[in-house]
Amino acid sequence: MINKFFALTTLLICSILFCKAQDNGDDLIGIWEPSSGKARVKIEKIGNKYYGKIVWLKEPLDPVNKQPKVDKNNPDESMRTVPLKGYRLLKDFEFKSKALWEDGTIYDPENGSTYNCTIKMKDKNTLDIRGYIGVSALGRTDVWKRLEIAKQEIKSN
Amino acid sequence: MIKKTHRFIPILIVCLFLVSCMREKVVITYEIKDLEFVSDDMVFEGSNTLQNKHALELASAAGLNQLTEDQIKKVKLVKASLQTTDTSHFDNVNSIVLQISSDKTEMAQFAVVNPVPTGLDQLNMTLAEEADAAEAFKQPSIYLIADVNVKKDLETPIRFKASLTFEVTIKK
Amino acid sequence: MKFTALILLLLICFTASAQITDSTTLIPEEEENYDNLSFADGNAKRFCTSKIFDLSPQKLISIGYDFQGGYAINSDTIGTYAPTTVRTNYSQGLRLMANIPVISRNNIIVQLGANYLEQRYQIDNTPTDNLLSTNLSRNGLRSTGLNTTIFKPLNERNFIIAQASADLNGDYGFNTIPSLRLLRYSGAAIFGWKTGDRRMFGVGLSRTYRVGEMNYIPIILWNWTSLNRKWGTEVLFPARAHVRRTINSRNMFFVGYELEGNSYKINSRNTLPSDFDNLEIRRSELRFRAMYEFSLYQFIWLSVQTGFRYNYGFNVDDVSGGNEFFRGFFGNQPYAMINTIGNTFYALVSINVVSP
Numbered sequence: 062m063i064n065k066f067f068a069l070t071t072l073l074i075c076s077i078l079f080c081k082a083q084d085n086g087d088d089l090i091g092i093w094e095p096s097s098g099k100a101r102v103k104i105e106k107i108g109n110k111y112y113g114k115i116v117w118l119k120e121p122l123d124p125v126n127k128q129p130k131v132d133k134n135n136p137d138e139s140m141r142t143v144p145l146k147g148y149r150l151l152k153d154f155e156f157k158s159k160a161l162w163e164d165g166t167i168y169d170p171e172n173g174s175t176y177n178c179t180i181k182m183k184d185k186n187t188l189d190i191r192g193y194i195g196v197s198a199l200g201r202t203d204v205w206k207r208l209e210i211a212k213q214e215i216k217s218n
Numbered sequence: 219m220i221k222k223t224h225r226f227i228p229i230l231i232v233c234l235f236l237v238s239c240m241r242e243k244v245v246i247t248y249e250i251k252d253l254e255f256v257s258d259d260m261v262f263e264g265s266n267t268l269q270n271k272h273a274l275e276l277a278s279a280a281g282l283n284q285l286t287e288d289q290i291k292k293v294k295l296v297k298a299s300l301q302t303t304d305t306s307h308f309d310n311v312n313s314i315v316l317q318i319s320s321d322k323t324e325m326a327q328f329a330v331v332n333p334v335p336t337g338l339d340q341l342n343m344t345l346a347e348e349a350d351a352a353e354a355f356k357q358p359s360i361y362l363i364a365d366v367n368v369k370k371d372l373e374t375p376i377r378f379k380a381s382l383t384f385e386v387t388i389k390k
Numbered sequence: 391m392k393f394t395a396l397i398l399l400l401l402i403c404f405t406a407s408a409q410i411t412d413s414t415t416l417i418p419e420e421e422e423n424y425d426n427l428s429f430a431d432g433n434a435k436r437f438c439t440s441k442i443f444d445l446s447p448q449k450l451i452s453i454g455y456d457f458q459g460g461y462a463i464n465s466d467t468i469g470t471y472a473p474t475t476v477r478t479n480y481s482q483g484l485r486l487m488a489n490i491p492v493i494s495r496n497n498i499i500v501q502l503g504a505n506y507l508e509q510r511y512q513i514d515n516t517p518t519d520n521l522l523s524t525n526l527s528r529n530g531l532r533s534t535g536l537n538t539t540i541f542k543p544l545n546e547r548n549f550i551i552a553q554a555s556a557d558l559n560g561d562y563g564f565n566t567i568p569s570l571r572l573l574r575y576s577g578a579a580i581f582g583w584k585t586g587d588r589r590m591f592g593v594g595l596s597r598t599y600r601v602g603e604m605n606y607i608p609i610i611l612w613n614w615t616s617l618n619r620k621w622g623t624e625v626l627f628p629a630r631a632h633v634r635r636t637i638n639s640r641n642m643f644f645v646g647y648e649l650e651g652n653s654y655k656i657n658s659r660n661t662l663p664s665d666f667d668n669l670e671i672r673r674s675e676l677r678f679r680a681m682y683e684f685s686l687y688q689f690i691w692l693s694v695q696t697g698f699r700y701n702y703g704f705n706v707d708d709v710s711g712g713n714e715f716f717r718g719f720f721g722n723q724p725y726a727m728i729n730t731i732g733n734t735f736y737a738l739v740s741i742n743v744v745s746p
Contacts, residue, residue, distance in 0.1 A: 096496040117424035137348040142332045147265030153324045172639035176746045186431040192746040194689045202494040208427035
């Protein structure tokens with residue numbers, strides 16, 4: 062009887078701790094595509110926070126000067142030469158609870174605006190990214206999809 | 219006569235307040251020298267993240283025993299230079315963006331060099347005019363993140379040192 | 391022994407748990423070739439978005455003030471009232487609008503909106519023997535409505551836009567709100583193509599009151615941005631059409647026009663025989679304008695527009711029993727009153743909260 066109790070207790074404690082280890086927010090790490098399909102964003106962790114940077118652009122060159130695109134709408138004029146490729150547009154997200162990251166910001170290079178942002182993971186391959194102004198009601202949700210190496214690519218390898 | 223005197227009292231109070239505020243604030247220089255950034259052994263075309271953690275020693279730099287969060291008013295990056303001893307100089311790099319964050323503050327861009335000129339061992343970065351690192355400097359340590367855009371795949375790591383000079387406004 | 395095993399297990403678990411706070415998780419770059427990626431979810435599809443580069447930002451909340459300079463109103467005879475001409479010194483009114491996205495997903499966007507528009511007429515020496523000028527002077531015209539807009543992308547190239555609105559229009563006050571059976575319904579459906587980040591266009595059909603009375607009109611959508619992103623068009627013909635000069639993403643200048651109008655119930659207030667209980671002003675005007683929109687502070691934008699207001703219609707119909715009828719451009723149903731109003735300059739200033 063005591064042995065059974067001992068085994069069950071051990072199992073229970075281990076399960077709780079393993080679940081906690083799984084519920085760690087690192088599910089967010091990966092490559093994601095916003096709904097516009099204009100960019101691909103790699104989310105990684107620095108310190109205890111999550112950041113997303115542009116790693117691919119559908120249109121990498123400015124069609125007028127044929128140079129790599131830069132952040133020409135940055136409110137700080139001195140930073141308008143920062144390249145868009147590599148740009149961190151998701152910043153400072155903290156994992157709050159299962160499938161929810163908050164307290165971050167999202168930057169829109171199209172207009173140089175930074176919005177408050179929350180990320181909800183709808184399923185392991187889908188994110189609801191909600192940018193808003195002050196209150197969540199005044200915002201817009203964009204759905205991002207997880208990317209992986211193309212299956213054909215894997216086969217050919 | 220009494221009325222005229224009264225008129226000057228608010229102005230006098232404002233002036234005294236401003237003078238007292240000005241007297242209490244001092245600007246010190248805080249330098250981070252030869253902070254080494256090293257990439258992985260293999261570097262691939264595109265954006266690569268190099269980072270470093272720096273423990274702040276503001277109090278000793280200010281000649282104080284202790285410095286509270288409230289005393290740190292403004293931190294501005296006034297000089298940022300990068301040096302490399304690599305024989306290829308910075309020639310394999312398109313751009314470098316320097317960002318600062320801490321565990322409790324937001325990451326912000328502080329300097330950029332884009333495009334990177336070829337054939338140079340030392341680069342002076344363009345500094346952000348509006349970025350203020352005061353909140354990050356209230357933490358015990360800061361993260362310095364260099365986003366390096368590399369021109370092509372490399373089999374040797376990218377290695378450079380950064381020297382940064384900050385002007386820190388503190389209230390004594 | 392068992393105790394030792396438990397301690398060991400707990401240590402292993404704590405180690406696993408502690409690993410989650412590992413300071414940095416950077417994805418090794420060698421794993422990635424960002425060109426050759428596909429959706430991890432095999433069923434996921436790409437859809438076109440509702441925006442192109444530099445399209446003027448959508449207004450979530452708008453508070454505006456409209457002002458029109460002086461003009462004459464020539465009203466027709468009706469009942470025992472003789473035709474009259476009165477001078478409006480100016481007309482003005484508040485314009486409130488809200489438009490909130492309630493569903494915003496890759497495969498559908500649904501927005502709900504509400505609006506309140508008023509037009510108050512400042513008429514000196516209003517004759518008491520004229521229905522139209524008396525009512526306009528006393529009460530002005532109001533329009534209160536709800537609307538919805540649905541953007542439904544079908545794939546990466548095609549989309550459908552559906553729009554519907556219900557408006558309560560008239561010379562009512564807040565204490566004399568008319569019956570909801572007088573609601574006037576408008577709608578539009580567009581099938582469109584998005585050929586890139588610089589052009590989207592579409593064709594469709596609308597049931598509209600913009601020409602004053604209910605009409606069915608084909609519509610054309612044409613949003614375009616030039617390669618250098620300095621110029622563009624924002625066209626929803628015939629409702630509005632503008633050429634856009636983008637100074638930067640927070641400063642935009644427009645030249646173009648908007649056609650606006652609706653059908654307004656006039657309360658005869660027992661001054662006319664009961665035969666005249668169902669009169670509606672078919673108000674429609676073309677506003678040729680120059681417009682400057684810019685960010686005051688972050689997401690707060692100011693819009694300033696000025697131009698020439700051209701009267702397209704101000705006739706009155708007898709809508710028996712409130713049942714709307716279709717005249718179209720070629721119908722020959724007679725108007726109850728044929729009125730004309732002069733043209734004038736106008737200005738409209740609004741402060742707006744714009745969408746991310």
